[in-house]
Amino acid sequence: MMTNPTGRITQGQFSFLPDLTDAEIALQIDYGLQKGYAWSVEYTDDPHPRNTYWEMFGMPMFDLGDAAGVVLELKECRKTFPHHYIRLMAFDSTRGVETITMSFIVNRPASEAGFSLVRQEVHGRTMRYTVRSYATDKPEGERSGA
Known part of the structure; x- marks a missing residue:
């Protein structure tokens, strides 16, 4: 059974929703600012x-x-990076440490490479599983979905 039929990367909030518009992104930023959060773009x-x-x-x-x-x-x-994943992160520093309180993807490449599950037999018949990103098949700087 496929749990993510869209095949999109699902990290952070709103991952299973359609992409947010810039107006909707601004509303989320305003919400965080009202809570006193600091923002960063990654x-x-x-x-x-x-x-x-x-x-x-x-x-x-x-x-x-x-x-x-x-x-x-x-x-x-x-x-600067039109074919990269871009996310916004909100930090709450009210407890004296920076805690991530919001994180969501706001830009995606046109083609998302996806992942593979690598199975390896170790120590007898024990199985070890690893998730490998197809994006890393190419060197850094050549991975964009352009």
Whole structure:
């Protein structure tokens, strides 16, 4: 049984929904700003589930009071990396540490490479499974879905 019939990468909030419009993204940013969250824009060409540290585009935006600043940074990231995955991350620092409170993908390549499940027999008949990203078949910088 296929649990993700769309074949899209499902990381963060809203992953199973259609792509958010820029107006809907701005509403989510406003929600986070009202809660006191700081925003950052991140991108990658290898969205493996264990690849939690994506590249940061610009600096985290701690002092913003308006979603327009985050949206502007997002648009610049889209211009620079149009065929990469781009996500927005919101951080809550009210407890003295930065805790990720919101994370969602806002840009995807036209073609998503997907993953394979690699099975390996070890120590007798014990099976070990690994998820491998098809994106890593190509070197970094050549993985875009262009």
